[in-house]
Amino acid sequence: MDKPIPYDRFSGMHNEGKEHIERKLQERVKELSCLYAIAQVSGNPAASLETILKRVVKALPEAWQEPERAHARIELDDRVFGTPDLPVAGKSLAEPITVRGQKRGTISVGYESADIPVLAEEKKLLKEVVRQVGLIIDRRETAEEQQRLHAKLHHADRLATIGKLAAGVAHELNEPLGGILGFTQLLAKTPDLPTQACRDLAKIEAAALHARDTIRRLMTFARQTPPRDIRLDLNRLIKESESIWQPRCSASNIQIDYALDPDLPDLVADDGQLRQMVTNLIVNAIQAMPDGGRLHIATARDGKQLELTVSDTGCGIEPDVLPSIFDPFFTTKDIDEGTGLGLSVVHGIVTGHGGTIHLTSTPGQGTTATVRLPLCRPSHTGAYDEKK
Structure with missing residues (x-):
């Protein structure tokens, strides 16, 4: 017959078992608390991924048996947390x-x-935390991608609506504007007109020409003007367009620096659209320097692309404005100084030719616009020959 276990030994075994269960329970509570903390922060839509990962790094050591001596670290892509x-x-x-x-x-x-x-x-807990973090990252990145796609779709719909509106307005205004301009020019030829009348007619003609230019921008933005690609010299196009903006540079005390590559090859593009692109970029640069400054215009070849750079030493563009700078009708100018179509038209012309445009700006120091155009528009079916 087995001897009975002494009370003191039985009591010790009982206490050890109780302590073991309590430790197990404490560890389990810590594990569940860790997972709950992660679930709580990840369930907050306002919490960024960075905030979530920082919370994970903080919660993990608290679930270990020696929290004060444990350390955690998360490496994700090129970022480190903890x-x-x-x-x-x-x-x-x-x-x-x-x-x-x-x-x-x-x-x-x-x-x-x-x-x-x-x-x-602890090994099991870490595996579960890693699994949860992977799911969180996947959900967040999927949501961000959906938001980007939705924003692009909304932007495309908005542009399509604006394009239709612009085309309709342009067509409706073209005919009466042509009549105003024609009769103004006809009246200006009337002999013996008073000096004041001649001045007034000149103002009307200038305003009508400005309105016609705006309508042309609307037509270009709405893609109502079909492109006519020809072989052209970008350097010569820039110099020929100089008469349009040179007087404004002189009036505003703006110095022009040219750095045109003499060995620049021709490119195949729409002459009228490229002239408008160059003019819009330069006029924007001039308007940024009402108190004078330096205008730098450069061309260069970059592989199978031509590069046009227009830089100014003007007021610059604020960082929060840059993302919207190519949006149609977006402008930081006064209502009588611009329509907000200039850079939008430039962007449309450049992308329509298969090129890219990039703006860099420092407030108070100036802005640089860099345009890269392929030697031949991608949709152009003819073979390109560099020989002039």
Whole structure:
């Protein structure tokens, strides 16, 4: 017959079992608290991915058996959250972050000392946290992509609506404007007109010409003017257009610097559209320097592309304005100084020729517009020959 267990030994075994259960329970509570904290912050739509990852880094050590001696780090793409360098003396765990089957980073947890064992439960917890983080990243990036696509669709619909409106307005105004301009020019030829009448007619003609130019911009923006591609010399086009904006430079005390590549090859493009593009860019630069400055115009070849650079030393563009600078009818000028179509038309002409335009600006120092155009429009079916 087995001897009965002494009370003191039984009591000790009971206490040990109780302590073991309590430790297990505490560890489980910490694990659940960690997962709850992650779920709570990830469920907040206002929380950024950076905020979520920082919260994960903070919550992970709290779930380990020695929280005050544990450190966590998340590496995602080229970003690091948490402890930059985990303690090398202690043991550490690391699990890869996988998003849509692709490894994007790692979550690591380590101790300062090697005498602290890593529990099996901690390994399971880290795997679960890594899985949750991967799902969070996937959901956030999917939502961001959907927002971008929605914004692009909304922008395209808006442009299409504006284009139809612009085309309709342009057609409706063209005929009466042509009559105003024609009769004004006819009246100006009347002999013995008073001096004041001649001045008034000149003002009417100038206003009508300005309105006609605006209508042409509307037509170009609405793509109502079919392109007529020819072989042309960009340097010569710039010099021929100089008469349009040279007087304004002189009046505003603006110095012009040219750096035109003498070996620039011809390109195949619409002559009228390119003249308008060059003029709009330069006029915008001039308007940015009402108190004078320096206008730099340069051309160069970049592989199978030509590069046009227009720089000014004017007021510059604020960073929050730059993303909208090519939007139609967007302008920072007074109502009598611009329609907001200039750069939008430039953007349309450049992209229509298969090129790109990029603006860099520093408020108070100036703006640089860089246009890159292919030697031949992509839709052009004829072979390009560089020989002149």
